[in-house]
Amino acid sequence: MKKTYTSPLLAAWLISLLINTTTLWAQQPVGSIEGTILLADGTPGAFATVQIKGVKKATIANGSGHFNVANVPVGSYELQVSMVGYEAVSQPIQVEANRPTVVSPRLKAGSNALDEVVVTGQYEPQSIKKSVYQVRVISSERIRLRGALNVMGVLNNELGFRFSNDLTLGTTDVQLMGMTGRSVKILLDGLPMVDRGDTRESLNQTDINSIERIEIVEGPMSVSYGSDALAGVINIITKKPGAERLGITARVQEETAGSDYNFLNKQGVHLQNIGATWQKKGWNVSAGVTNNTFGGWQGLSEGRVNDWLPKDQLFGHGKVGYHAKNANIYYRLDALKEDLLSQGAANVNTNLARDQKYITNRYVHQLQGLWKASDRFQINGQASYTDYQRRTQTTILDLTTGLRTLSLGTGEQDISKFASQTYRATAYYTVSSAFSLQPGFDVNLDGASGDRILGSPTINDYAFFVSSTISPSSRINIRPGLRFIKNSVYDAPPVIPSLNAKFSLTNKLDLRVSYARGFRSPALRELYFNFFDASHSIRGNPNLKAETSNSFNSSLVLQISSKFKSTLGVFYNDFNNLISYGVDPTNPSISMTINIDKFKTTGSTLENVFTWKDLQATVGFSYIGRYNSLLSDTTNYGSLPTFVWSTEVNTNLTYNLKKIGTKLSLFYKYTGQRPSYTATVTSDNKVSATLTEIAAFHWADATLTKTINKYLTFNAGVKNLFNITRLANTSTDTGSAHSTAGPVPYSYGRSYFAGLSFQWYKN
Known part of the structure; x- marks a missing residue:
């Protein structure tokens, strides 16, 4: 057998070569x-x-x-x-x-956007799929495709949303899953917005051009967000500055009001916006201004009177912030000036007309910060101060001479002031991969004053809350929560509990279930706000009780791939002492806020999102029932159905013509008739229940969005294709100043729009 021999010198050379190569x-x-x-x-x-x-x-x-x-x-x-x-x-x-x-x-936004990162109710930003809450997201791309001028123009196509309009005051309220706006919490970057009345007019008093996305969580969020969050939360997330660059954006849009239009001013709707962002070495600054003018719409009125009041809104915002590797802090100011003009009819005998101007000024200051001490521990802090004023100015115009004088009648000149402070802090500590903890506190200080406010009342609300995430396995995520409340006016329940859970049944099928106890103390406007004018006679009620609720929600989400997602949801809400309007027992011509002993809502929703090649589509269905409030009085009204039901169907279609940089979109919604039972008195003084209905209707918008170059985007379209203006209403209730009789105003008819957007960025 031949031996193999390697010299010591050769071995040493090989070892040296290996070491030197490794070092190099x-x-x-x-x-x-x-x-x-x-x-x-x-x-x-x-x-x-x-x-x-x-x-x-x-x-x-x-x-x-x-x-x-x-x-x-x-x-x-x-x-x-x-x-x-x-x-x-x-x-x-x-x-x-x-x-x-x-x-x-x-x-760029893709055609298969089925999942997004959300922040509402989360410990930290995470995908919708991982969240224990069922969250709906309306992205900036979807807002852009709609050519929307306000938040209402975005939400009116969403399942479960309805809007009601007060033409006299020029305000709009939202309803979610059968509940009025009183029970819907409106947030701006996670902090509550302030409204003067019981409507959520703040949705139409937010600059649409500053919004990055809108997150919607249905069902009570009382543990995380406190009062008003019984029906759900609408969180408006504003845009954040981007990279280390200078950015300039601008937008103009012209829109008709029915057939009324005049270029750039007066008749129609006119929007102009400009914004700028800058960022360098961790510092970022942004600012923007928007003017949104609506010239009004006469509709069925005559002479000087408009069905829809002319409205001029001026928005401004500014932000300065600093972010480092483990910390982020910023201050933001949002300002609003809004003028509405209600022109009265001319008196044929005196040739005088009574005009009212409603002037709103609102300033929202917010300070937010995040400190990430380690991978396991972080702290979030938030503070806000809102100064909200609405002034009524009434004048008498001599149409012969043009001379205008102030009216000295009761309530003709007044100002209502609301001030709100919010302080919030939360900590997030990860104990292990299976357990994390989030304690926090909320302080809300509200005050009001004015001619229509009884005294100068204040309500202070203090709360400590704690929740945790328990994950016994990778497929189970359980989040219990408790909120402890101290209210300066009402005895709150000793503790408000909630329990949310998510189960990954398979890699493609998720089940979410939740229970929450809700609590809402009456707001200042419901307790002490008295509103009397030519069309309203409403009195506050200092004796109101606090609302409570028990709510159950569940959803089943099937996501086969990034191209198909189906969500089936069911809900049931049982309310005690719900605050609504009723008749003042001392004066039947006056409405006042009252407590309703029982109220319930229930229903189900089904939403399917899918993409196929260049087509993205959403098809949804909902069936929502509202409790019949007359049911408890079987002596007078006999046997009545427990719930009255309404149906909704919606479809959103977007087709992307990539070769020519154009997107064609159709947004459609069918809103079924809304039935209710009302008490009536027959000619022989017998009490009976009468079924009344607000008619069903179809709504559709069609838009085109074309990218001209990297700086310019053009959009145009038609809104309200079916030309809806008023909805038939079979109610004949005229017994109070807050009656629901007659046709229900909904829109000013079919409108056409065209707009141009500009964006420029410098590296």
């Missing part, structure tokens, strides 16, 4: 890659995935869209950025030694 590889020069990911509208691409093709390097962008990849060997690579709901992008990069390569990828 270890000492290969490296650099880094960093930047900020932006979406098409300039907002951050929060939590996008960043990969470097060719090396095993990847990271996740933070909530501001910023990312950093260190220790990348010098060379040429391909950077790949992806985010759920957006088209992935790739770009070549060159990594140089000992210096960062700075990039700013920009993502």
Whole structure:
């Protein structure tokens, strides 16, 4: 057998070569890659995935869209950025030694946006799929495709939403899942908005151009957000500054009001907006101004009188912030000036007319901060102050001479002032992968004054809340919560509990179930606000009781792939002492706020979202029942159905013509008739129940959105294709100043619009 012999000198040479090669590889020069990911509208691409093709390097962008990849060997690579709901992008990069390569990828909305990152009710931003709450998201892309002028124009196509209009005051209220706006919490970046009356007019007093997205959580959120959150939460998320660059945006849109239109002013709807953002070395600044003018619509009125009041809104916002690796803080101011003009009819005998002008001024200050002490512990702080004033100015106009004088009648000149302070802090501590804890506190201080306010009342609400996430396995996520309340006016329940759970039955099928106890103390406007004019006689009620509720919600979500998602939801809400309007027992011509002993809502929804090639579609259905309030009085009204039901169907279709950069969209909703039972007195003084109905209707908008170049986007379309103006109403109730008799006003008819958007960014 032949021996193999290796000399000691050769072995030593091989070992030396191996060591030197390893050392050279270890000492290969490296650099880094960093930047900020932006979406098409300039907002951050929060939590996008960043990969470097060719090396095993990847990271996740933070909530501001910023990312950093260190220790990348010098060379040429391909950077790949992806985010759920957006088209992935790739770009070549060159990594140089000992210096960062700075990039700013920009993502466009994809046609398969079935999942998004949400923040409402979460410990930290996370995808909808991981959330224990069933959250609906309306993205900035969807808002843009609608050509919307206000939030109502976005929500009116959503399942479960209805709107009612007060033409005399020029206000609009929202209803969600059978509940009035009183039970819907409106948030701006997670902080509550203030309304003068019992309507949620703040939805139409928010600058649509500053909104990044709208998140909707149905069902009580009383543990997390306190009073008013019985029916659900609408959280308006504003845009955030993007990368280290200067950005300029602008938008103009012209729209008819029915057949009424005049270019740029007076008749029709006219919107102008301009905004700017800047960011450098962690500092960011943004500001914007929007003017939204509606010239009114005469409708069925005659002479000087309009069915829909002319409205002029001026919005302004400014923001300054600083973000570091583990901290983020910013201050934001939102300002509103709104003028509505109600022109009275001319007196044929005196040739005088009585005009009223409603002037609203609102300033919302908010300060928010986040400190991430470690991967396990972080603290969020929020504070806001809202100064809200609405003034009524009544004048008498001499149509012969043109002379205008102030009216001195009761309530003709008044101002109502509301001041609200909110302080909120939450901590998030991860004990282990199976358990995390979130304690926090809320302080809400509300005050009001004015001629129509009884005295100068205040309500202070203090709360401590705690919730946790328990995950015994990767497929189970349970979140119990408790809220402890101290109210300066009412004895709140000793504790408000909630329990939410999510079960991943399979990789494609998720089940969510929840129970929540709700509590809502009466607001200042319901207790002490007295409103008397030519069309309203409403009195506050200082003896109101607090509302409570028990609510159950469940949803089953099937997501077969990124191209199909189906959600089936059911809900049941049982309310005690619900606050509504009734007749003042001392004066039947006056309405007042009262407690209703029992009220319930129940129903189900089904929503399907799917994409096929360049078509994205949403098809939904809902069936909602409202409790018949006359049911408890069987002596007078006999046997009546427990619930009265209404149906809704909606469809959103968008087809992307990629070759010519154009998107065609159709938004459709059928709203079924809304029945109710009302008490009536027959000619022989017998009491009976009468079925009344608000008629069903179809609503549809069709829009076209075309990208002209990287700076300009054109959009145009038709709103209210079926020309809906008023809804038939069989109610004949005229016994109070807050009656529901006669046709229900809904819109000013079919309208046409065209607009142009501009965006420019400098790296």
